[in-house]
Amino acid sequence: MFDDGTPIYRQIADQIKAEILNGSLEPGGKVMSTNQYAAFYQINPATAQKAFRELVDEGVLYKQRGVGMFVADDARDRLAADFRERFFERVLAPLVREARQAGIPLTDIIDYLRDQEGALK
Amino acid sequence: MSFSVNLRNVTLKYGAEDALADVDLDLEAGKIYGLLGRNGAGKTSLLSLIAAFRRPTAGDVLVGGEPVWENAPVVSRVALIREGGDFDDTESVKATIETGQIRPSFDMAYALKLADQFEVPLKKRVSALSRGKRSVLAAICGLAARAELTMFDEVHLGMDAPTRDAFYKELLAEYMDRPHTVVLSTHLIDEVANYLEEVVIVDRGRILRHADIEAFQGMGATLTGPADAVDALGLAALAEQRLGGTKSITVADALDAGTRQRAAAAGIEVGPVGLQDLFIHLTDPNRTGA
Numbered sequence: 001m002f003d004d005g006t007p008i009y010r011q012i013a014d015q016i017k018a019e020i021l022n023g024s025l026e027p028g029g030k031v032m033s034t035n036q037y038a039a040f041y042q043i044n045p046a047t048a049q050k051a052f053r054e055l056v057d058e059g060v061l062y063k064q065r066g067v068g069m070f071v072a073d074d075a076r077d078r079l080a081a082d083f084r085e086r087f088f089e090r091v092l093a094p095l096v097r098e099a100r101q102a103g104i105p106l107t108d109i110i111d112y113l114r115d116q117e118g119a120l121k
Numbered sequence: 122m123s124f125s126v127n128l129r130n131v132t133l134k135y136g137a138e139d140a141l142a143d144v145d146l147d148l149e150a151g152k153i154y155g156l157l158g159r160n161g162a163g164k165t166s167l168l169s170l171i172a173a174f175r176r177p178t179a180g181d182v183l184v185g186g187e188p189v190w191e192n193a194p195v196v197s198r199v200a201l202i203r204e205g206g207d208f209d210d211t212e213s214v215k216a217t218i219e220t221g222q223i224r225p226s227f228d229m230a231y232a233l234k235l236a237d238q239f240e241v242p243l244k245k246r247v248s249a250l251s252r253g254k255r256s257v258l259a260a261i262c263g264l265a266a267r268a269e270l271t272m273f274d275e276v277h278l279g280m281d282a283p284t285r286d287a288f289y290k291e292l293l294a295e296y297m298d299r300p301h302t303v304v305l306s307t308h309l310i311d312e313v314a315n316y317l318e319e320v321v322i323v324d325r326g327r328i329l330r331h332a333d334i335e336a337f338q339g340m341g342a343t344l345t346g347p348a349d350a351v352d353a354l355g356l357a358a359l360a361e362q363r364l365g366g367t368k369s370i371t372v373a374d375a376l377d378a379g380t381r382q383r384a385a386a387a388g389i390e391v392g393p394v395g396l397q398d399l400f401i402h403l404t405d406p407n408r409t410g411a
Contacts, residue, residue, distance in 0.1 A: 007335045008315060035297045043315045044153055045297055101388060
């Protein structure tokens with residue numbers, strides 16, 4: 001990991017968010033300490049701390065002085081809403097752009113998506 | 122207590138030549154710094170001044186807020202480890218490690234544990250060690266010094282990749298166990314980048330850049346695409362390459378959202394620049410300005 005040019009602290013923050021979304025980190029659950037993260041990923045502890053600070057600022061984690069970091073109760077709902085909001089811009093906008101470049105009509109994509117929906121049912 | 126470092130208008134001359142010219146530098150206590158520079162850029166001169174191995178021709182060098190020159194209480198808690206370790210070759214490894222005890226905070230038990238872990242034979246003479254083991258011995262002396270400011274000057278040279286990896290791991294563990302100031306001077310930038318909090322680039326006797334690691338990581342970009350589309354963006358390129366109708370440029374600055382969008386719309390691929398590549402371009406002798 002850590003090689004796509006995104007700052008490492010953001011990659012760690014994104015990973016913690018993903019773990020909250022997929023349920024491996026429960027609301028109210030305790031998160032590993034800065035030093036545990038640093039030792040596990042072999043990174044500077046200040047980098048891990050930056051990730052935590054960002055997540056606290058976003059209300060995803062909260063700090064209990066002297067005890068550690070915990071997942072906020074509404075973190076999953078909040079992240080899921082955020083994810084839905086950014087889905088179109090992050091996933092669909094590049095898709096439309098690439099389809100244009102390749103000369104694929106959007107109606108083909110719509111048909112494909114309809115088939116997928118049928119397959120899921 | 123870990124040491125801060127402050128250099129004020131520091132010049133170091135070797136004869137008539139400036140090794141360092143009018144350098145200002147502030148390192149906060151308790152962080153891990155990467156010191157980058159080409160051969161002869163002034164890295165070792167800079168570290169030698171901070172460790173009071175040398176006296177500046179002009180200017181002030183403060184460590185822990187105090188002038189470091191001939192300041193025994195401060196110097197005894199500063200460790201500068203150079204490649205090869207500055208050892209007496211005729212001594213045994215054990216005796217060499219024991220010499221470290223002149224430092225008040227030297228941890229003999231830790232040194233012996235590391236010697237065992239890195240398989241450095243205690244009974245051998247230093248002269249009989251391979252280059253790799255000699256570098257390891259130097260690193261051990263640096264770690265076990267448990268100094269308030271520890272500087273490793275290219276100490277990884279001679280170590281093979283697994284040993285370097287184990288050394289960085291140990292360095293990080295020791296740092297987390299006991300926060301202190303660390304300076305790593307190296308050429309293997311991408312290898313240590315994740316361990317660093319700030320990076321200082323020295324070039325031709327001056328400080329070229331000093332910033333958070335994230336600032337460096339977000340700094341550059343490579344753009345590859347149809348040559349006229351790349352040219353149309355009108356960016357200042359650090360380096361460029363052409364292959365037929367395709368052009369690839371490296372830029373030093375972070376791209377703003379507008380440029381990213383225009384690049385994407387024109388079919389230009391935008392990629393990150395490794396710290397190593399950015400460093401190579403920034404310190405290119407044929408480059409003018411910074």
